Amino acid sequence: MSATSTSPATADDARPFAWFRTLGARGRRAFIGAFGGYGLDSYDFQVLPLGVGAIIAYFHISTGEAGLLTTVTLVVSAIGGAVAGILADRIGRVRTLQLTVATYTVFTVLCGFAPNFETLLVFRALQGLGFGGEWAAGAILVAEYSSARYRGRTVAFVQSAWAVGWGLSVIVYTVVFNVASPDLAWRILFWTGVIPALLVLWVRRYVTDADTATERRERSHDRGSFFAIFRRDLLATTFFASLLATGVQGGYYTLATWLPKFLKDTRGLSVVGTGGYLAFLITGAFVGYVSGGYLTDLLGRKKTFILFSVLSAGLIVAYTGIPHGANGLVLVLGFPLGFSMSAIFSGFGSFLAELYPTAVRGTGQGFTYNFGRAVGAVFPTVVGLLGAGGAMVFGAAGYGIAVLALFGLPETRGRELA
Numbered sequence: 001m002s003a004t005s006t007s008p009a010t011a012d013d014a015r016p017f018a019w020f021r022t023l024g025a026r027g028r029r030a031f032i033g034a035f036g037g038y039g040l041d042s043y044d045f046q047v048l049p050l051g052v053g054a055i056i057a058y059f060h061i062s063t064g065e066a067g068l069l070t071t072v073t074l075v076v077s078a079i080g081g082a083v084a085g086i087l088a089d090r091i092g093r094v095r096t097l098q099l100t101v102a103t104y105t106v107f108t109v110l111c112g113f114a115p116n117f118e119t120l121l122v123f124r125a126l127q128g129l130g131f132g133g134e135w136a137a138g139a140i141l142v143a144e145y146s147s148a149r150y151r152g153r154t155v156a157f158v159q160s161a162w163a164v165g166w167g168l169s170v171i172v173y174t175v176v177f178n179v180a181s182p183d184l185a186w187r188i189l190f191w192t193g194v195i196p197a198l199l200v201l202w203v204r205r206y207v208t209d210a211d212t213a214t215e216r217r218e219r220s221h222d223r224g225s226f227f228a229i230f231r232r233d234l235l236a237t238t239f240f241a242s243l244l245a246t247g248v249q250g251g252y253y254t255l256a257t258w259l260p261k262f263l264k265d266t267r268g269l270s271v272v273g274t275g276g277y278l279a280f281l282i283t284g285a286f287v288g289y290v291s292g293g294y295l296t297d298l299l300g301r302k303k304t305f306i307l308f309s310v311l312s313a314g315l316i317v318a319y320t321g322i323p324h325g326a327n328g329l330v331l332v333l334g335f336p337l338g339f340s341m342s343a344i345f346s347g348f349g350s351f352l353a354e355l356y357p358t359a360v361r362g363t364g365q366g367f368t369y370n371f372g373r374a375v376g377a378v379f380p381t382v383v384g385l386l387g388a389g390g391a392m393v394f395g396a397a398g399y400g401i402a403v404l405a406l407f408g409l410p411e412t413r414g415r416e417l418a
Contacts, residue, residue: 018158020151024210027145031154033094033199034138035161037101040196041134042165044071044108047193048124050173051186058183059117059396069124071378071396074253076125077132084133084228085366089359092209093141096362100137100148101196101203103130108193112186132373136317136366139349143357146211146350148414153351154239156293162341168250170279193329229356229364237355240408243354245306245348245372247401251312252341253376254398285340291339292346300413308344309399315340316396344402361417 023031047071048055056066080100088096092125107127114120139155145153177185230240288308296304315337348369356364376398 004207011374019146019154019203022147022150023142023145023154027210029141029206030094030145030208030210031158032143033097033203034142034158034304036199037097037134037138037161037196037203038158039165039168040101040129040199041104042162043070043169044104044127044165044193044196045131046166046169048073049190050109051168051189051236053181054177054186055120058186059120060154061117067382071119072121072125073128074133074249074373076128077368080129080132081136081370082132082226082363082368083129083366085136085362085364085370087133088137088140088362088366093137093144093362094203094207096137096263097134097141097207097409098200098203100130100133101200102126103129104134105193105196105200111191112188112190112193131368132370135199135349135367136362140353140362140365141207141209143349144212144361144417148416149296151350151353152272152297152347152413153290153293155353156289156296156346159342159345159349160286160289161295162345163282163338166285167279167282168228170282187226209415213368217319226362226363228360229367234356234364235358235417236408238364238406241352241355241364241368242371243405244402244409245369246375247372247398247403247405248305248309248344248348248376250376250378250395250398250401251316253373254319255341275323280333281338284335288339288341289342289346292343295343295415296347296350300348300353300411302409302411304347305344305351305406306403308340309402311336311340313396313399332417351412353417355409356414369410 020028020031052069055061055069056063079391080103084096084100086101104127107130111120111123111127114123116367139158142158143151143155169189173189176188176192180188228234291306292308295307299307315333319333319337349365350364352368353361
């Protein structure tokens with residue numbers, strides 16, 4: 001479709017789910033597969049932050065060592081993301097999606113059987129291979145089915161699956177930690193990570209790549225070439241896109257890793273209380289993902305990134321600086337904090353897809369997004385060493401990096417994928 005279609009399509013803009021109808025039957029199945037994959041990716045990631053307090057006590061490790069569990073996951077996810085991006089360009093988006101979901105499923109379950117900290121660290125690292133690759137494959141799959149007019153909001157709805165998976169993990173955490181001892185409960189959380197195995201079977205049967213993108217990809221000599229994204233014409237794009245992803249994800253993963261422990265230890269909340277506060281935060285996150293998608297189509301990719309970078313940095317500082325005894329204010333600020341820190345991710349899928357040509361779209365998107373994860377992964381470990389309370393403000397600096405990176409990137413709203 002053209003980015004300048006005539007009146008009938010324009011009239012559809014006013015309809016809230018016009019983006020879904022225009023995907024067609026195959027595109028809708030692709031959307032469901034990508035949404036499920038990313039939601040369960042989130043679930044399998046979040047069981048670690050939710051169980052980290054029990055893991056620290058069980059293995060008698062420091063908070064710095066606990067932070068290393070998240071850091072190694074994110075660092076290895078950069079490798080997984082880069083490899084998955086190359087595979088998406090060589091063997092297709094759907095086959096890569098299946099492979100990545102199967103990988104993070106197997107190693108999440110194995111984490112629950114870890115006899116010691118070192119084994120848990122290895123399994124968690126290997127889980128990162130699938131965790132890093134799933135998003136790139138799923139986001140590109142859906143982006144290539146979407147029209148330029150609706151691409152921002154369509155891929156943002158895929159991104160909103162992160163909040164759904166996060167919310168599901170909090171519900172399971174609240175139940176499991178109330179019916180089982182902490183020494184067993186954290187293992188059960190990991191074992192529930194087997195759920196995505198069912199999704200792999202569904203995707204294998206019902207989801208296919210977009211025909212047009214497949215034809216373009218297979219005709220190109222650069223298909224899946226890692227070094228192609230560092231050519232002179234793409235080098236600046238790759239550098240600044242990686243820097244953007246580093247800043248945003250450094251800030252996000254700092255909060256995601258240490259917030260449950262912060263609420264429990266610093267704010268003095270119980271397991272049920274922590275779950276309740278996180279529910280408020282996650283609700284804001286879901287609304288943020290969805291709203292951010294509409295804004296990125298309305299305002300443009302870059303303006304939306306800048307808006308939510310400023311809001312996220314300010315809200316992190318405010319949230320972690322609330323005086324003791326003001327837990328009501330913590331609850332209230334949870335919604336806008338979750339909203340802003342999630343809305344900023346809404347534009348990533350469409351923006352990165354629009355920055356690269358079809359033949360290296362998977363490679364470029366997989367590398368830049370997950371390079372940001374790897375470097376941003378240093379943030380949770382630093383915070384773990386400094387203390388998970390006031391030191392979480394350290395994560396706010398990442399959003400300043402993100403704003404600087406945008407000066408080196410073009411606006412891509414309305415750009416056709418080619």
